[in-house]
Amino acid sequence: MSDGTMTKQTGQPIISVKHLKQYFDISDGFLGSRPLKAVDDISFDINEGETLGLVGESGCGKTTAGRSLLQLYKPTAGEIFYRGKKIVTKSDIAEFRKKATMVFQDPYSSLDPRMTVADIIGEPLDVHHMYSSKEERREKILTLMEHVGLNSEHAARYAHEFSGGQRQRVGIARALAVDPDFIVCDEPVSALDVSIQAQVINMFAELQEKMNLTYLFIAHDLLVVRHISDRIAVMYLGHMVELGKAEEVYSKPMHPYTKALISAVPVPDPKVAKANKRIALTGEIPSPLDAPSGCPFRTRCQYATEQCAAEVPEFKEVESGRFCACHRLSEIN
Ligand SMILES: Nc1ncnc2c1ncn2[C@@H]1O[C@H](COP(=O)(O)OP(=O)(O)OP(=O)(O)O)[C@@H](O)[C@H]1O
Ligand code: SF4
Ligand SMILES: [Mg+2]
Numbered sequence: 001m002s003d004g005t006m007t008k009q010t011g012q013p014i015i016s017v018k019h020l021k022q023y024f025d026i027s028d029g030f031l032g033s034r035p036l037k038a039v040d041d042i043s044f045d046i047n048e049g050e051t052l053g054l055v056g057e058s059g060c061g062k063t064t065a066g067r068s069l070l071q072l073y074k075p076t077a078g079e080i081f082y083r084g085k086k087i088v089t090k091s092d093i094a095e096f097r098k099k100a101t102m103v104f105q106d107p108y109s110s111l112d113p114r115m116t117v118a119d120i121i122g123e124p125l126d127v128h129h130m131y132s133s134k135e136e137r138r139e140k141i142l143t144l145m146e147h148v149g150l151n152s153e154h155a156a157r158y159a160h161e162f163s164g165g166q167r168q169r170v171g172i173a174r175a176l177a178v179d180p181d182f183i184v185c186d187e188p189v190s191a192l193d194v195s196i197q198a199q200v201i202n203m204f205a206e207l208q209e210k211m212n213l214t215y216l217f218i219a220h221d222l223l224v225v226r227h228i229s230d231r232i233a234v235m236y237l238g239h240m241v242e243l244g245k246a247e248e249v250y251s252k253p254m255h256p257y258t259k260a261l262i263s264a265v266p267v268p269d270p271k272v273a274k275a276n277k278r279i280a281l282t283g284e285i286p287s288p289l290d291a292p293s294g295c296p297f298r299t300r301c302q303y304a305t306e307q308c309a310a311e312v313p314e315f316k317e318v319e320s321g322r323f324c325a326c327h328r329l330s331e332i333n
Helices: 062-069 090-099 117-127 134-147 164-176 194-211 222-228 246-251 256-263 270-275 306-310
Strands: 013-027 033-047 051-055 077-082 100-103 182-186 214-219 231-236 239-245 316-319 322-324
Touching (some): 013 214, 033 062, 033 214, 033 239, 051 062, 117 134, 117 164, 134 194, 194 214, 194 222, 222 231, 222 246
Antiparallel strands (some): 239 322, 316 322
């Protein structure tokens, strides 16, 4: 959680993603299959204790990136490192799963409505044999419930009896059961009423502090991510286009796509509003089955040139800690 004055990054990456690709084979009728490039060569680090916000329009590959970095899919290509060690074997993956977990977007479909809250939270404890007696299991479940603001009377009730916010608390307690140090939070508040989104976000921040957690926090809403994130990464059509400190990306976006995303957010601060010339995001996002050549953003970019159609811009460090993929940064900024 960033308060604007303090960053708690240790500089030590807990996760490193190198050239990750996740393609899905899509059947083309009689013609065989074509690859849908959901994630197409992304590289970034997540530092211990930080929240890295991941934003971009629907379908740009955020969930796929989160799932494949957790090895819930077998990546098509690329490498994932956990605390400097490359994850290769089945036993590396099994170990990693105890330390890295996920909170899902929709608490209505991700929890089995016929299970009791205690059994939903206890399931990962069962899978990983994390207790030696029934009493210990019960104690652990009650402690987890307490961490997320549920009380012991909720334990025997069923998920379908709860509100969205309470269900998401159950989902978070379940993710915490294995005592992880890294959590992919996949739009954990976007299915909730606006009135309770802030409560749940604050709970994520408190849990982070208390349990020394690192988050990859996926969201559509740049405003949500801005407040919880230390750094923000922006994805477009399977690619990462910009990454930097949250306040800097927000107040001085460099990539034309980030500029457009930010000018779509209502800005309460008039100074920031004035500094950011409004750029409308026109046209449809292309299909990842039929991505443009060169820069993925070129079909919607007002600055596109021939070079943009011919060459994929490299995602590289353009200022200390700021990464961007664009051929024309110096002319645009
Ligand atoms: N299992 C799958 N099989 C085939 N295609 C998939 C699969 N999962 C995702 N996709 C496709 O990959 C692309 C990226 O999807 P993804 O769900 O990662 O996007 P997202 O950024 O999380 O979108 P949203 O904001 O709507 O959640 C989309 O075109 C989607 O249709
Ligand atoms: S590389 Fe070209 S098309 Fe892509 S964002 Fe930069 S200017 Fe626009
Ligand atoms: Mg998603």
